[in-house]
Amino acid sequence: MTKVWKTENPADWQLDAVLCCVHEGENVLDANPELLKAFPWLLKTALMDVRGEKEEISIIYAPENAEAAPRIVFAGLGKRDDLTLDGLRRAVSAGVRRAKALKLQSVGLFVPAFERLQPKRADHALRPLEEAVVSAKLSLYSYDALKSKKDDQIADPEIFLAPVATPSAELKDFVKRALLAAEAVCFARNMVNTPANLFGPDQMEEAALAFAARHPEVQSTVVDHHGLQSEGMGAFLAVGQGSPRTPRLICLDYCPAGCENEQPLVLVGKGLCFDSGGISLKPAAGMHEMKGDMGGAAAVLGAMQLVAGLGMKKRVVGLLACAENMPDGKATRPGDVVTTMSGKTVEILNTDAEGRLVLCDTLTYAQKYYDPKLMIDVATLTGACVIALGDHAAGLFTQDRHLAATFTELGEVVGEPYWPMPLWESYKEPLKSDSADLGNIGLREGGAIFAALFLEAFVEPGKAWMHLDIAGPSYLSKRTVLNPAGGTGFAVRTLVEYIRNC
Ligand code: BES
Ligand code: ZN
Ligand code: ZN
Numbered sequence: 001m002t003k004v005w006k007t008e009n010p011a012d013w014q015l016d017a018v019l020c021c022v023h024e025g026e027n028v029l030d031a032n033p034e035l036l037k038a039f040p041w042l043l044k045t046a047l048m049d050v051r052g053e054k055e056e057i058s059i060i061y062a063p064e065n066a067e068a069a070p071r072i073v074f075a076g077l078g079k080r081d082d083l084t085l086d087g088l089r090r091a092v093s094a095g096v097r098r099a100k101a102l103k104l105q106s107v108g109l110f111v112p113a114f115e116r117l118q119p120k121r122a123d124h125a126l127r128p129l130e131e132a133v134v135s136a137k138l139s140l141y142s143y144d145a146l147k148s149k150k151d152d153q154i155a156d157p158e159i160f161l162a163p164v165a166t167p168s169a170e171l172k173d174f175v176k177r178a179l180l181a182a183e184a185v186c187f188a189r190n191m192v193n194t195p196a197n198l199f200g201p202d203q204m205e206e207a208a209l210a211f212a213a214r215h216p217e218v219q220s221t222v223v224d225h226h227g228l229q230s231e232g233m234g235a236f237l238a239v240g241q242g243s244p245r246t247p248r249l250i251c252l253d254y255c256p257a258g259c260e261n262e263q264p265l266v267l268v269g270k271g272l273c274f275d276s277g278g279i280s281l282k283p284a285a286g287m288h289e290m291k292g293d294m295g296g297a298a299a300v301l302g303a304m305q306l307v308a309g310l311g312m313k314k315r316v317v318g319l320l321a322c323a324e325n326m327p328d329g330k331a332t333r334p335g336d337v338v339t340t341m342s343g344k345t346v347e348i349l350n351t352d353a354e355g356r357l358v359l360c361d362t363l364t365y366a367q368k369y370y371d372p373k374l375m376i377d378v379a380t381l382t383g384a385c386v387i388a389l390g391d392h393a394a395g396l397f398t399q400d401r402h403l404a405a406t407f408t409e410l411g412e413v414v415g416e417p418y419w420p421m422p423l424w425e426s427y428k429e430p431l432k433s434d435s436a437d438l439g440n441i442g443l444r445e446g447g448a449i450f451a452a453l454f455l456e457a458f459v460e461p462g463k464a465w466m467h468l469d470i471a472g473p474s475y476l477s478k479r480t481v482l483n484p485a486g487g488t489g490f491a492v493r494t495l496v497e498y499i500r501n502c
Pocket of ligand 3: 355380381
């Protein structure tokens with residue numbers, strides 16, 4: 001990792017800009033007395049029009065030969081009492097993107113200004129700084145690996161931290177975590193954005209094994225299609241049989257020294273490298289976005305990378321359920337009945353409801369081989385969940401209300417919102433099938449709930465389980481302040497925050 005910390009002596013900074021945040025209705029110099037230490041030339045009158053309104057960016061220029069930086073970018077936060085972590089992330093993001101538009105090569109976050117912020121729901125005094133660093137990094141993300149010329153032709157500014165006092169070890173730790181978190185989110189975004197011809201089950205396996213090779217605490221196993229056959233994972237296999245790119249279950253067991261006897265937290269990711277719908281073919285419009293149907297698996301792999309990178313002392317298993325859903329002479333037909341690893345039979349009434357088919361066998365596999373303390377599955381599972389919640393939040397399903405509350409709270413802190421959804425007993429009826437134990441679809445109305453109830457049927461009684469339907473927020477058709485169009489890396493950070501707190 002490159003050196004991000006500037007010294008506490010502003011004369012050494014040599015930055016193109018310093019980014020400082022300001023609240024509306026406050027005197028900038030009174031609120032940030034350290035500014036004068038770094039910028040002794042700063043005049044009250046120069047700051048007259050820095051109002052600190054939400055998302056307002058003002059730039060103040062230094063006289064010639066100023067040492068620390070020739071300009072200060074002020075990012076408005078709005079009123080102090082209204083500040084949320086999301087407001088902070090937006091302000092930083094707007095400031096950094098302005099710096100990029102100005103073609104600046106280096107931006108330093110003015111540490112004391114971020115240290116004193118007190119946004120609602122911040123769970124630690126250093127959280128605002130951490131979020132500032134993460135959003136500065138994430139706001140520069142773009143996927144242009146496949147363009148011969150970059151869209152904007154502007155290099156990203158490098159992000160630095162500009163302190164005025166020696167940073168504590170704790171502060172440095174928070175910043176390090178922020179940088180690793182941003183990296184993990186971008187890792188997930190890249191996988192989602194890579195088109196399916198370049199990122200199939202083979203490449204997902206390569207990415208997972210390369211990650212495992214970097215970390216001796218990670219044991220990897222790949223259950224290939226022969227393995228899926230010998231395990232009796234008939235539902236999983238049915239999804240992949242229409243594609244020449246064979247399905248597989250990739251298992252990553254992160255077990256740091258001392259955790260050998262711990263029951264693991266098992267993360268299960270839906271890894272449909274492409275979902276055409278199969279014989280129940282999807283309509284053409286928007287089908288290309290289904291290259292992102294492995295967003296759950298990408299989030300799990302991103303989270304594993306972050307957990308391992310931080311050297312967390314918890315046992316975490318990641319299971320990536322990878323396949324490609326294609327129509328073909330060998331593909332599953334609507335009406336086909338398969339036997340799952342659990343022994344339950346399933347009538348596949350719609351081949352486009354394939355995520356639950358790879359996931360149900362993976363949940364059974366997890367319970368047979370890992371004795372999980374808790375299973376969390378992450379999946380771009382249903383269009384119905386997008387209809388219910390839009391692309392702002394993911395649906396969260398669990399019988400454990402305490403877990404739902406904890407996870408939702410953490411999601412809000414890191415800017416990945418979740419909304420609790422029901423698992424009503426009475427909704428199980430439509431999942432019945434005439435010819436098998438279960439059908440793979442319920443009714444259209446309430447579709448996200450039927451998908452979740454289908455999965456729940458494969459969770460042994462008493463086993464702790466949570467399902468996250470990230471179909472909406474995992475992939476954006478249009479850019480927002482904080483995310484470009486395409487993969488967002490949604491869920492990576494909340495999963496890791498949860499692991500840290502559990
Ligand atoms: N991958 C889709 C869900 C999806 C939709 C993800 C939109 C992201 C954006 C999933 O496999 C699917 O097709 N689900 C069907 C289920 C239906 C056939 C019961 C759906 O939601 O329409
Ligand atoms: Zn589908
Ligand atoms: Zn799908």
